[in-house]
Amino acid sequence: MPVPDRRAFLLQTGKLLVLTASAAAAWDYVAAGQPENAPGYDATAHWWAMIIDVEQCIGCGRCVQACKAENGVSTEPYYFRTWVERYEIDPSDPDHPRVESPNGGYDGFPENTRAGVKTFFVPKLCNHCADSPCVQVCPVGATFQTPDGVVLVDKEYCLGCRYCIQACPYGCRFIDPETHTADKCTLCYHRITKGLQTACVEVCPTGARYLGDLKNPADPIHEFLRTHMVQVLKPQMATHPKTFYNALDGVVR
């Protein structure tokens, strides 16, 4: 019986290891999509989340305006990366709230003159779900989740089939009328990767929005989540949103 050549064995094993490692690295790259090439920004060191404090929102619509201006979102109606809804709930009929969002709340809201109703505003945006149905259904992988937990769309690759829009339980997606591809909140990825705030957080006059990094132990978001009763939208969908709402009424969907 021939004795195995130790040198050849080691050589072969070494080659295999190198190949496996590079394949794994390549696979990671493919699986992760292409996070923006921001110098000095380590996408794997963050896990972004948003807090919306319903009690703080005054429905001024500044966030909607800032989002459209910052991200070049069409000012035509029906295209919103973020919008604000106003709820009016009659305590005697809590199952049938009156909800409105005129032009997505872009121009604010007309004064509420109804007496005896509970009224509050709910800002909405992409929930950047950890288990996003939109990412799951994209037939070519043009929608993907970055290593730092942001759901993005590759506009150079999107077919415009609209399956992701159907799959989103929250109505957060639309077709960009100019590029004919899917569009949605990017959590201002071009800003947060440079250490800036999202446009909506930046302009909110009452601090109703807060962008937090769940991977940063020093981030105040941990303190907030520990000391407040927060809720996510449609938890029964098991999409594990990373947009958390403080003081959210159960009737909000």
Place this chain on the structure above:
Amino acid sequence: MDRVQGFMYPNEIELQWSILIVLYPFITGLVAGAFILASLERVFNVQAVKPTYRLSLLTALAFMLVAPLPLQLHLGHPERSFEMYLTPHTTSAMAMFGFVYLWYLMVVLVVEIWLEYRREIVSAWQSASGAKRLAFGALALWSSNTSAEALRVDDRVGRLVTIIGIPSAFLLHGYVGFIFGSVKANPWWSTPMMPVVFLFSAIVSGVVLVMLMYMAMTAYRKVPVDMVCLDTIARYLLYAFLIDFSLELLDLAHRIYEADESFKTLDFMVHTRLFLSQIVLQIVVGTLVPIVLLASAHLVQNAALRRLVYGLAGVLTLIGIFAMRWNVVIGGQLFSKSFLGYTTYKLQFATREGLGVSLLLLILPFVLLAGLVRILPPWPAATAPATKH
């Protein structure tokens, strides 16, 4: 905003999937159903439907060739659709479309039709001249072997392909149902019943289409209708219809009894915006009336009158199945996922996704079928040898 009643999320006001996406399950359903009818003769040996065997295959092919067109026209970037073959996203139900489609078109339909027609293709090749000779030679793959042994192999392989074809037809249309049934965000779509309901309604629609085509073609050719064949098709149609309707009733009963959070919203929609297309067209005109007509047709002794009954039942059924596709695709987008409001679908005519294009897409398969029938006659011609079945 006059399109909206109640509250929609702002991005929901415009519908995403138009009438073109209604056509997609409608057309693939016709393909799958026509193929199932063909396999009745080939695999299950129902000799009575033999006169429609070839017609079923050609009908399936003609409609299959058109099936991806509405999808292509609908895409924001049709030029990128090939990416679905190159970089399919494995978690996406839709990513499989290209592969399911190609499998069914190339491995099942084209091979089965080729094997079925090979002897006649070779004969046409050898008797023709010029360009026609070249074309038929290419169709025959320049193989002129029509010995008894070769034909026996053709027959056996053809049978095998049909056996593979039946689950493939089920896959094709069950898969289309899955694309809708797996969208958990949409309670109107999200049900495991969807692929099964789609499948049986597909069988119904395809069988009806071939039945109507057979009646039309015999009238056009001025040859007598084989009433045994027609009666047999109508009987199988009735069986498939009863299963289809039972499944739909089961789905309905389940929804009504379970009455989950979406129920009131969907119930209101069915009683208002979908009343005409769902209650009237799909259930009454397109299902109950044809079932009664088909079930009572045997009482009509007069053959011409019975053909009329079948024809009427067939046309109503196609309207009903189209309405069913409409109600699934359009209905699923008329209500808000907030369950607080409804929007409206405005069908336009002369737009890329309008009624005009849809009508053209519905006419196109018949044009293709007319061409296919000329090249590959589904019935024995005076000059061609009789089919081997």
